[in-house]
Amino acid sequence: MKHKPWLVFAALFLALAFCLGASTPPAQAADVIELNYANFPPPGTFPDVQMNRWVKEVEKRTNGKVKIKTFPGGSLLNAKNMVDGVIAGQADIGCTSTAYQPGRFVVLNATALPVGIPSGLVGSKVLMDLFEKYKPKSFAKLKMLTLFTTSPANIMSKDALPTLESLKGKSLRASGGAAQILKAWGANQVGMPMPATPEALQKGVVQGLFSSVEVMKDFKFAEYCRFVTMTDTGIYPFAVFMNLDKWNQLPKDVQEVMDGLFREQGEWTGKYVDDHAQEALDWSVKTYQVKIFALSPEEKAKFDAPLKPIVDEWVKKVSAGGVDGKAIVADIAAMIKKNSAK
Numbered sequence: 001m002k003h004k005p006w007l008v009f010a011a012l013f014l015a016l017a018f019c020l021g022a023s024t025p026p027a028q029a030a031d032v033i034e035l036n037y038a039n040f041p042p043p044g045t046f047p048d049v050q051m052n053r054w055v056k057e058v059e060k061r062t063n064g065k066v067k068i069k070t071f072p073g074g075s076l077l078n079a080k081n082m083v084d085g086v087i088a089g090q091a092d093i094g095c096t097s098t099a100y101q102p103g104r105f106v107v108l109n110a111t112a113l114p115v116g117i118p119s120g121l122v123g124s125k126v127l128m129d130l131f132e133k134y135k136p137k138s139f140a141k142l143k144m145l146t147l148f149t150t151s152p153a154n155i156m157s158k159d160a161l162p163t164l165e166s167l168k169g170k171s172l173r174a175s176g177g178a179a180q181i182l183k184a185w186g187a188n189q190v191g192m193p194m195p196a197t198p199e200a201l202q203k204g205v206v207q208g209l210f211s212s213v214e215v216m217k218d219f220k221f222a223e224y225c226r227f228v229t230m231t232d233t234g235i236y237p238f239a240v241f242m243n244l245d246k247w248n249q250l251p252k253d254v255q256e257v258m259d260g261l262f263r264e265q266g267e268w269t270g271k272y273v274d275d276h277a278q279e280a281l282d283w284s285v286k287t288y289q290v291k292i293f294a295l296s297p298e299e300k301a302k303f304d305a306p307l308k309p310i311v312d313e314w315v316k317k318v319s320a321g322g323v324d325g326k327a328i329v330a331d332i333a334a335m336i337k338k339n340s341a342k
């Protein structure tokens with residue numbers, strides 16, 4: 001039979017294609033799912049540390065099927081436009097403190113009321129319980145990936161503020177629920193997202209801030225604030241969420257990995273921020289001789305007295321808007337009890 005050149009060519013082509021096929025990386029290389037994750041605070045702060053831990057765990061548990069690029073420090077979206085940016089698909093995943101939009105996240109921000117959350121770990125468990133019970137409509141267009149809180153807030157200041165009286169008229173920075181607490185204490189509350197605080201301190205716009213104290217180290221606030229008043233009042237809630245269309249496009253096994261991290265990541269972060277807050281205080285005392293004021297029972301009672309009306313006011317206000325504030329506050333109290341006992 002006379003050889004047909006085209007047959008030889010076809011055989012050579014198939015042999016070449018087979019060899020090339022055998023030498024290209026495994027099929028999954030083409031299947032790698034690439035996601036981007038926007039965050040607002042600088043690298044090294046606890047919301048950034050938890051982001052990197054979550055990314056590492058997802059990439060490991062999906063055997064490299066998912067690759068996540070992170071954008072810390074507001075490089076893709078900032079605290080205020082984070083939620084709308086992820087809804088619009090400008091980022092696949094986002095992290096922000098819901099305290100920065102008090103009127104929008106009524107249910108989750110109830111945890112920022114002075115309701116006695118004792119730690120970041122308990123606060124994170126309570127926040128996740130609250131989310132799962134109420135499934136707030138404000139997150140209907142998003143997939144919630146995890147939730148966590150800061151440790152209770154304390155006053156970090158340039159001057160010594162050991163008593164309630166010493167706070168009167170002092171310009172201190174706080175956001176969300178913490179802002180209401182500062183006002184009730186007679187301070188001049190100045191609102192701004194955390195990343196704007198270093199400049200406000202340096203320029204003297206504020207004489208201090210009211211937040212969880214890991215920032216003494218993570219933002220080097222100990223350099224300016226040589227005093228801490230341990231009020232341990234009020235936490236800040238955080239949420240990490242994904243664009244819903246992007247979530248629905250994920251394979252089931254990847255969704256299961258992320259759902260499996262919901263509680264684990266929230267609790268890991270709550271414990272991390274509690275431990276880091278103590279470490280930051282120790283570092284501040286050692287490095288800058290920061291003075292820490294513990295409150296005597298009498299002084300603590302003076303700080304606590306103006307706080308109950310904040311909760312009553314909040315219940316009245318949200319109930320007028322159709323939200324059962326009384327039930328939410330009662331649920332939070334029960335959730336604190338349940339999660340503190342563990």
Ligand code: DTR
Pocket residue numbers: 041042045046047097150174175193194195210211212215236
């Ligand atoms: N205290 C809240 C939230 C907060 C606490 N630590 C950090 C670190 C980085 C960003 C935000 C926060 C606040 O004042 O914004």
